Amino acid sequence: MDFPLLNLVLLNCLLALSQFVVLRAGVFSVATAGLAAFGAYTTGLLVLRGMNPILGATLGTAMGGIVAALLSIPLARLRGVFQAIATLAFVMIVYSICLNATPVTGGANGLNAIPRVVNTWILAVVVAVVLYVVYSVNKSAIGRAFETLRQDETVAVSFGIPVANLHRFAFVLSGLVAGLAGSLMALHNYSVVPEEFAFGMMVSTLAAVVVGGRSSVLGPLAGAAFLTLLPEIARPLAENRMVITGVLLMVSIIYLPLGAVDTISLRFRQRRAARHERRLVSPGEAA
Amino acid sequence: MLSQQIFNGLVVGAVYALFALGFTLIFGILHVLNLAHGAVFMVGAFIGLYCVVGLELPFPLALVLAALGAGALSVALDWCAFRPLRKRGAPEFSAIITSMGAGLVIMNIAQRLSGTQVWRYPFETFPIHIVQFLGLRVSLLQLVIIGTMLLGVLLLWWLMFRTSVGRQIRAVAINAHTASLLGCNPEFVHFVVFFVSGALAGVAGVLIGIAFNSVHFLMGEPYMLRAFVVIVLGGLGSVAGAVIAGLLLGVVQTLTFAYLSSAWTDAIVFSLLFITLLVRPTGFFGTLRIERRIARS
Numbered sequence: 028m029d030f031p032l033l034n035l036v037l038l039n040c041l042l043a044l045s046q047f048v049v050l051r052a053g054v055f056s057v058a059t060a061g062l063a064a065f066g067a068y069t070t071g072l073l074v075l076r077g078m079n080p081i082l083g084a085t086l087g088t089a090m091g092g093i094v095a096a097l098l099s100i101p102l103a104r105l106r107g108v109f110q111a112i113a114t115l116a117f118v119m120i121v122y123s124i125c126l127n128a129t130p131v132t133g134g135a136n137g138l139n140a141i142p143r144v145v146n147t148w149i150l151a152v153v154v155a156v157v158l159y160v161v162y163s164v165n166k167s168a169i170g171r172a173f174e175t176l177r178q179d180e181t182v183a184v185s186f187g188i189p190v191a192n193l194h195r196f197a198f199v200l201s202g203l204v205a206g207l208a209g210s211l212m213a214l215h216n217y218s219v220v221p222e223e224f225a226f227g228m229m230v231s232t233l234a235a236v237v238v239g240g241r242s243s244v245l246g247p248l249a250g251a252a253f254l255t256l257l258p259e260i261a262r263p264l265a266e267n268r269m270v271i272t273g274v275l276l277m278v279s280i281i282y283l284p285l286g287a288v289d290t291i292s293l294r295f296r297q298r299r300a301a302r303h304e305r306r307l308v309s310p311g312e313a314a
Numbered sequence: 315m316l317s318q319q320i321f322n323g324l325v326v327g328a329v330y331a332l333f334a335l336g337f338t339l340i341f342g343i344l345h346v347l348n349l350a351h352g353a354v355f356m357v358g359a360f361i362g363l364y365c366v367v368g369l370e371l372p373f374p375l376a377l378v379l380a381a382l383g384a385g386a387l388s389v390a391l392d393w394c395a396f397r398p399l400r401k402r403g404a405p406e407f408s409a410i411i412t413s414m415g416a417g418l419v420i421m422n423i424a425q426r427l428s429g430t431q432v433w434r435y436p437f438e439t440f441p442i443h444i445v446q447f448l449g450l451r452v453s454l455l456q457l458v459i460i461g462t463m464l465l466g467v468l469l470l471w472w473l474m475f476r477t478s479v480g481r482q483i484r485a486v487a488i489n490a491h492t493a494s495l496l497g498c499n500p501e502f503v504h505f506v507v508f509f510v511s512g513a514l515a516g517v518a519g520v521l522i523g524i525a526f527n528s529v530h531f532l533m534g535e536p537y538m539l540r541a542f543v544v545i546v547l548g549g550l551g552s553v554a555g556a557v558i559a560g561l562l563l564g565v566v567q568t569l570t571f572a573y574l575s576s577a578w579t580d581a582i583v584f585s586l587l588f589i590t591l592l593v594r595p596t597g598f599f600g601t602l603r604i605e606r607r608i609a610r611s
Contacts (some may be wrong), residue, residue, distance in 0.1 A: 101592040104595060107406055111347065117584075119539055127577040233414070267422060270418065273419035273422065274419060276414060277395060277416060
């Protein structure tokens with residue numbers, strides 16, 4: 028039992044979750060694509076040398092986390108737009124290394140003939156576990172600290188929230204998820220090529236989170252599913268994929284700045300609050 | 315040989331500077347990272363090419379029309395992508411996203427119109443004239459590129475520091491709200507800034523198009539990334555910094571290209587960016603006034 032399209036959706040969900048974690052904590056990082064490349068190449072190289080795929084994927088995931096931890100050191104000194112520039116440069120450096128370090132990475136041809144061991148069920152279980160972890164983090168005290176941090180860093184500091192530590196935590200978590208996604212991609216696609224982890228992945232991952240929503244975990248899931256399935260459902264649109272992503276990015280950030288899922292949940296919450304208020308007020312009016 | 319490489323590097327750097335000037339202008343004044351700037355540059359290159367090939371206009375006129383066209387596109391970009399966000403007072407993250415989206419749309423339209431092909435200028439568009447000067451081989455085109463860059467910088471300096479518009483621009487850069495209380499119209503300032511920055515990008519696009527004789531829809535991307543390096547090295551919104559850093563980057567890149575390997579140029583250039591951010595996030599030439607916005611205290 029294997030559903031290629033569903034596999035694609037699930038892999039994109041993982042990448043979107045990795046992007047979601049950092050944005051949630053108010054870090055402007057777009058490093059997910061570069062971190063996923065580390066995971067994919069680590070796993071690919073190890074498995075090609077005969078390592079057990081499970082161990083390979085574990086090490087690939089760890090690699091994502093380690094690189095993220097190292098990257099968080101310079102990133103902690105920056106803020107806002109400069110974090111975006113630095114992580115964009117990181118993605119470009121990783122891409123350039125993958126493309127040019129031919130003896131190790133196979134250059135433009137990438138790594139090939141990686142055994143395929145991942146199927147839909149494995150992916151579904153992995154996504155469910157990651158979702159649970161991210162959801163728990165989001166619901167815990169750390170998640171509330173993230174929310175404060177994202178809205179106003181000065182307020183967060185005045186509440187005694189350890190800003191640098193939380194940013195590092197979010198970044199490493201994001202790196203682990205990205206490394207995992209990359210490892211699974213390597214074990215799913217038979218090959219790892221540099222193009223996969225370049226600008227295109229960065230934009231589509233970011234788009235999934237922006238379109239879906241940035242505060243509930245369902246946002247990135249809905250966004251990734253929507254953006255992956257849209258060109259498949261409407262075939263004529265597939266050729267203009269980039270235009271659609273571009274227009275969706277613009278329209279959603281201008282008209283739905285919270286993202287689809289968060290806007291809907293906000294509406295529901297407002298309506299429930301209004302109903303509640305009416306119930307409280309009406310007896311008084313009757314009297 | 316070395317001096318020839320350095321000169322070639324300065325020519326490449328002049329184009330980087332021209333491109334990065336517009337980028338740093340928008341960044342310094344609106345505090346917005348305009349990721350569609352590379353697309354504007356590419357459209358400028360295509361307008362120039364169309365004027366020469368399709369309309370058979372002389373090259374200098376094509377350069378002017380490309381500047382006007384790219385400037386107009388840049389203003390349109392401001393209206394569609396940035397103005398709605400400004401009205402709402404959206405965080406800077408939103409502007410990165412819309413400009414990224416707008417860039418994708420423009421590039422895709424250009425891809426469609428150009429048929430995903432690399433377009434070239436006819437052979438005789440620009441006279442090939444080589445002058446020997448102090449042992450350097452200098453072509454007329456290289457002189458034109460350096461001349462255009464100097465002219466661009468002078469005009470920009472004049473606009474910013476010697477006119478009323480420039481005073482308004484600088485006032486809005488410091489604080490848009492206070493500036494509007496004092497009678498500046500921020501919308502007008504944004505119009506001017508986007509037009510000037512688009513026009514600079516358009517000129518850079520035409521010059522690059524003719525220097526490498528290749529125009530295609532993805533040509534903006536590498537320059538966009540170089541512009542990041544330039545603004546980080548030169549400092550946020552600093553015009554002089556952009557020029558010096560642009561020239562420096564051109565020289566560094568040409569030297570690594572000549573003496574190391576072409577494959578590692580990108581990795582070296584971006585590592586330069588990373589090291590700068592690590593060591594001195596405010597850039598080497600920037601003012602420290604706005605440091606708070608860049609580095610965490």
